[in-house]
Amino acid sequence: MRIERNLLLGIFIGIIIGILLTSTVIHLADTRVCPECYTNFEDACIDEANIIPISDREYFPIVHRALKEAVKSIYIVAFELKYYNKYPKSMENILIEDIIDAKERGLDVKIIVDEYSRKNNAFDILKGKGIDIKYDSK
Structure with missing residues (x-):
């Protein structure tokens, strides 16, 4: 049970980091x-x-x-x-x-x-x- 919870937490954190990185790349694409x-x-x-x-x-x-x-x-x-x-x-x-x-x-x-x-x-x-x-x- 604890392993599943840690796995889900890791996946969630990975998704959040992915969203933040994607936002940064999109922002940089619009930057001079x-x-x-x-x-x-x-x-x-x-x-x-x-x-x-x-x-x-x-x-x-x-x-x-x-x-x-x-x-x-x-x-x-x-x-x-x-x-x-x-x-x-x-x-x-x-x-x-x-x-x-x-x-x-x-x-x-x-x-x-x-x-x-x-x-x-x-x-x-x-x-x-x-x-x-x-x-x-x-």
């Missing part, structure tokens, strides 16, 4: 987002955000399509962006090429990445193609 590392950060502000939860296997096709179909701008905040010279057809390289193609199509492309790892980092490649990319610490 402005990265501060741009001197003229008004250009990088996002008035409306579409949140699409993705993971693992879903990541590449969704991001690849989004980069290919973008028509005005692409703003990326990422821990790191990798490029592998040994693997030119890797998914990472394809996404970097998608970003470069978007810039060449005339889109406004801005990227913020962490300065954590410089090994196989795409920073210099993207910067060399004229893409506005900055480290988050600068």
Whole structure:
């Protein structure tokens, strides 16, 4: 009897936490987002955000399509962006090429990445193609 009561209490608390987290995510989707590392950060502000939860296997096709179909701008905040010279057809390289193609199509492309790892980092490649990319610490 006591185990059932604790189980029900745990389920109830889990539901309440789920509702609170969902409310927060919905609220954040309606919030204006402005990265501060741009001197003229008004250009990088996002008035409306579409949140699409993705993971693992879903990541590449969704991001690849989004980069290919973008028509005005692409703003990326990422821990790191990798490029592998040994693997030119890797998914990472394809996404970097998608970003470069978007810039060449005339889109406004801005990227913020962490300065954590410089090994196989795409920073210099993207910067060399004229893409506005900055480290988050600068």
